Amino acid sequence: MNARIFLSAPDVSGVEERYLVNALRSGWVAPVGPDLDAFEAEIARRCGTAHAVGVSSGTAALHLALLALGVGPGQLVIVPTLTFAATANAVVYTGAEPVFVDSLPGDGNLDPDLTAGVLADLRREGHTVGAIVPVDLFGACAEYTSLEELGVPIVEDAAEALGSSRDGRPAGSFGRVAALSFNGNKILTTSGGGMLVTDDGDLAARCRHLATQAREPVAHYEHRDVGYNYRLSNLLAALGRGQLTRLDEMIARRRQLRERYLKLFAATEGTRLLGEADPGSNCWLTTLVVDPQRAGWTAADLGTWLAARDIETRPVWKPMHAQPVFRGRRVWLTGVADRLFATGLNLPSGSGLREDAQQRVFDAIGEFLDAR
Template identity: 85%
Template sequence: MVNARVYLSAPDVSGVEERYLVNALRSGWVAPVGPDLTEFEREIARRCATAHAVGVSSGTAALHLALLALGVGPGQAVVVPTLTFAATANAVVYTGAEPVFVDSLPGDGNADPDLVARAVGDLHREGRTVGAVVPVDLFGSVADHAAYADAAPGVPLVEDAAEALGAHRDGRPAGSFGRAAALSFNGNKILTTSGGGMLVTDDGALAERCRHLATQAREPVEHYEHRDVGYNYRLSNLLAALGRGQLTRLDEMIDRRRRLREAYLKLFAAVPGTRLLGDGDPGANCWLTTLVVEPGQAGWAAADLGAWLAARDIETRPVWKPMHRQPVYAERRAWLTGVADRLFETGLNLPSGSGLRDDDRRRVFEAIEAFLATR
């Protein structure tokens, strides 16, 4: 029998989600409006400890809308971590503003607050308007948003919590920091609606502005009238139903990922030159477990392990390639220390899905143990 491929973070869907989805189909609410969408927004807002939530088509859409609602636009700069998925920077470009990049902290890979302060200070001295700072909760570890607020006083913070639903820091859940936050429900995220996202905020006026823009900016009159350019960004009621089913299982899914990370930690504890990124963060949702390998100490590189596992049909992935090294953003300004570059060279995301079956988990760990035995 041929083994099926082991994926990095495959969707974890059960009969619970099926029941929610079938009920939504039978209700007739199949458009981007309906009772499941309304309830999903309320449930996510409660989970994130925010007053408002707006269901949208992606985490990118949530970031875009938040920035627009804050007045970010042409001529402004927005500070973004260089170690992130491209959507964080792309959302800034959609507004006409300029993304500028800051490097990472070596411990968890999140943006370095000292560099945020330096970037904001330099830009202000040049007479530039800094429209926002967009920190990212990398791989499910909530960043130190209080430090960013101190580093950029008076500048709005928009939390990119796309990877961090269910995580927390200092007793506060991901999504509760800044003027607004963006969540992603993409297929590989800790909770999925197949595609989709959510904007969460305590600011009622900002939430209503985003909701308006997300529904093609249609005015509340019987005929179609538009005073603004809007976007087709609303989440469908069917996908919201899927998300509601997932949300009932979120704590269970996080617990599975956390136990998997603990097993990785035990496996690599005695391996010289290795560590787990963000190890020691009790509030992480463990969306992805990232192994960092120092080849000079370990005698092998992260890419060597990645190739070994790939040959056995086990998916891994390097950490995000820094934005300042992406061809589309290579000419943008960046405040760098070399940490993100080093994490890109030495980091490897290991299979982390909550739906990983026991036999596949054994297969992954046996493959890693066999690799280590050859070294």
């Protein structure tokens, strides 16, 4: 019986095992230690930033970044509607209100022109916009040149984009501060964890302070702020360091897989890959977009076919404005996010997908196309 093929399973080797065993043997099992310090420095270099703060999740990084920028009750934060809930949740944690804005059709990222119009509307109404949180969707960096000209602090949600770039700049280097995720399905994993990266030393220090329960540097336990138990553990950082030594090869394998999908669907009417023209994407997830009128079938049809063959796929993120928890929030739509949700399908994209498993996926897709 064939093993289940997952969308983006962790890709872990003996390299990570050696880093983790060395960390265990060093005795640094407590939350912080030399591997965490080293991992922060290595990620900062990779992202082209001066500082990095290892935390328990990408969500924690977003929360801390917004707090450090002074975002709070009475403020609005612009968030793309096409994203995972964590982006909007982090805004709500601060007491601010997310405002959802639609996407560009080419890569699904935040629409800069629409965002400029939304910002003007909100300012005319007398609102304070504390931040804009663009998301580097499925590994493709957003269009930051225009967004950075809007005069609002940018928090880059680069949770899906470590190793990506745009216009020669690495993901994580845009805006005032960026958040990375090392969740189990990400391009680099620490099992669970994340990182905040920035060039702003004061902001990094503030986030580090808040992430350690805001404990003051005195002999007893002194707290002047409400803090959070958000620091990344030394052991998980060691796992991340091992992963980081293999990051380029893991990205290369995902890009090779994207190229195979491009060739497979090249002659199929009514199909395209989201962000397929972006050379800087880390190709975290390859997303097929299907025009059912031209193709004669839907993305859901293909997903059902592959599920019957124990191959995991997933629809594109359900837009935040359509989520019950955010019903009634302010939203500016062009219809792009709703269309991508209805017509998009994330395909198996993991760097650890062996050749035989890849062939199973491509054979199954080929059979589906032949049947139509």
